[in-house]
Amino acid sequence: MNPTFTLDGRAIPFLPGQTILQAATAAGVFIPHLCYHPEFKPHGSCKLCTVKVNGRHTASCTMQAAPGMSVESETEEINGERRALTQMLFVEGNHYCPSCEKSGDCQLQATAYHLGMMSPHYDHFFPNRPVDASHPEVLLDFNRCILCSLCVRASRDVDGKNVFALSGRGIDTHLIVNAASGKLADTDFTLADKAAQVCPVGVILKKRKGFAVPIGERTYDKAPIASVAVAGEK
Amino acid sequence: MSEKKKLRVATTSLAGCFGCHMSFLDIDERLFTLLEHVDFDRSPLTDIKTVTPGTDIGIIEGGLCNAENVHVLREFRANCKVLIALGACAINGGLPAQRNSLSLPAIFDEVYHSGFGLTNSLIPNDPELPLVLDQVHPIHEVVKVDYFVPGCPPSGDAIWKVLTDLLAGKEPTLQHGLMHYD
Ligand code: SF4
Ligand code: SF4
Numbered sequence: 001m002n003p004t005f006t007l008d009g010r011a012i013p014f015l016p017g018q019t020i021l022q023a024a025t026a027a028g029v030f031i032p033h034l035c036y037h038p039e040f041k042p043h044g045s046c047k048l049c050t051v052k053v054n055g056r057h058t059a060s061c062t063m064q065a066a067p068g069m070s071v072e073s074e075t076e077e078i079n080g081e082r083r084a085l086t087q088m089l090f091v092e093g094n095h096y097c098p099s100c101e102k103s104g105d106c107q108l109q110a111t112a113y114h115l116g117m118m119s120p121h122y123d124h125f126f127p128n129r130p131v132d133a134s135h136p137e138v139l140l141d142f143n144r145c146i147l148c149s150l151c152v153r154a155s156r157d158v159d160g161k162n163v164f165a166l167s168g169r170g171i172d173t174h175l176i177v178n179a180a181s182g183k184l185a186d187t188d189f190t191l192a193d194k195a196a197q198v199c200p201v202g203v204i205l206k207k208r209k210g211f212a213v214p215i216g217e218r219t220y221d222k223a224p225i226a227s228v229a230v231a232g233e234k
Numbered sequence: 235m236s237e238k239k240k241l242r243v244a245t246t247s248l249a250g251c252f253g254c255h256m257s258f259l260d261i262d263e264r265l266f267t268l269l270e271h272v273d274f275d276r277s278p279l280t281d282i283k284t285v286t287p288g289t290d291i292g293i294i295e296g297g298l299c300n301a302e303n304v305h306v307l308r309e310f311r312a313n314c315k316v317l318i319a320l321g322a323c324a325i326n327g328g329l330p331a332q333r334n335s336l337s338l339p340a341i342f343d344e345v346y347h348s349g350f351g352l353t354n355s356l357i358p359n360d361p362e363l364p365l366v367l368d369q370v371h372p373i374h375e376v377v378k379v380d381y382f383v384p385g386c387p388p389s390g391d392a393i394w395k396v397l398t399d400l401l402a403g404k405e406p407t408l409q410h411g412l413m414h415y416d
């Protein structure tokens with residue numbers, strides 16, 4: 001029999017090497033997450049997946065499961081912290097969902113719904129982040145970047161191109177394009193790249209495909225992110 | 235049976251498009267049920283011009299794009315026991331806030347001077363016109379807001395859910411399908 005740990009009082013079996021998040025998902029339990037993607041090495045940066053293991057906060061996407069661990073996830077305290085993190089992501093960027101092509105398919109938005117985020121709570125930064133429309137097939141709208149690094153990992157580890165990188169530190173961290181001009185058109189990036197598919201929000205967008213699926217009929221309009229994620233994210 | 239005292243409700247649209255008010259009317263025949271519980275004070279529905287002190291609920295559509303918006307918002311806050319931000323623009327500035335990375339002179343120039351098809355252009359400067367703010371702000375950045383109803387606009391059903399939760403003395407929540415930012 002596989003070893004188990006307890007998650008909110010429920011026994012969760014795991015395979016050696018699995019993280020808490022992987023084992024929970026396999027057992028049908030959703031833990032909110034933004035920078036984790038099942039196909040990539042975890043990055044552990046967004047902290048949305050934070051749980052308490054034996055009373056201490058830790059990122060469940062990087063923490064390996066161990067026998068007998070006692071993990072808390074769906075508590076008022078932890079969900080409150082997750083909601084505050086999500087609110088910060090909203091106010092640090094420019095998120096105007098009604099005019100965003102990703103609305104309804106966006107994991108940030110769907111996570112905010114899941115957490116019952118009724119308002120952004122904090123003051124908005126309203127940063128000035130010009131878009132990069134240089135590439136013939138793809139638009140980059142940096143206003144919505146949450147710095148999850150999935151495009152960085154996909155381009156480096158799958159496409160072998162290193163088109164994207166995170167630059168700067170702390171609040172000044174931002175996504176850059178590896179070209180002398182800084183423009184996507186001056187890289188070998190194509191629509192067929194893995195990096196073109198992984199953005200959880202509305203930054204990396206296919207041009208001339210706007211609103212092909214109407215608002216209201218998109219992924220998370222039909223089912224909440226908790227059930228989409230445990231059924232296997234695309 | 236003694237008649238329960240009706241709640242007094244005021245509403246306004248600041249830097250909004252009136253879409254949230256239209257959506258409010260989408261509660262359709264439930265308006266009659268609502269009117270058994272509330273009286274409308276200042277609102278585009280009544281044309282009353284000032285908020286009566288002691289009003290129970292103030293509902294604000296739209297963010298703040300000029301000085302008059304700020305004045306009206308403060309009047310609502312001063313005279314309403316509970317203030318509700320209705321819709322995306324009240325909550326995060328909404329589409330009008332997409333001007334926030336542009337300078338006001340550049341916007342005025344584009345809109346009144348260099349934009350397509352303009353002749354003999356002048357920037358309107360009648361003293362009656364409220365001064366424009368340098369950026370559009372959501373209302374919670376200026377006054378305390380008690381409840382928020384997201385959506386662009388929130389559906390009639392979402393508005394109804396929040397109002398009925400409040401009338402029942404409950405903390406309003408929106409489940410999947412009613413919670414929308416778009
Ligand atoms: S990226 Fe997501 S949260 Fe941001 S504007 Fe688009 S839909 Fe909204
Ligand atoms: S562009 Fe998208 S995938 Fe890349 S870091 Fe930003 S949010 Fe993540």
Ligand code: FES
Pocket residue numbers: 032033034035036043044045046047048049050059060061062
């Ligand atoms: S999903 Fe674990 S830190 Fe982002």
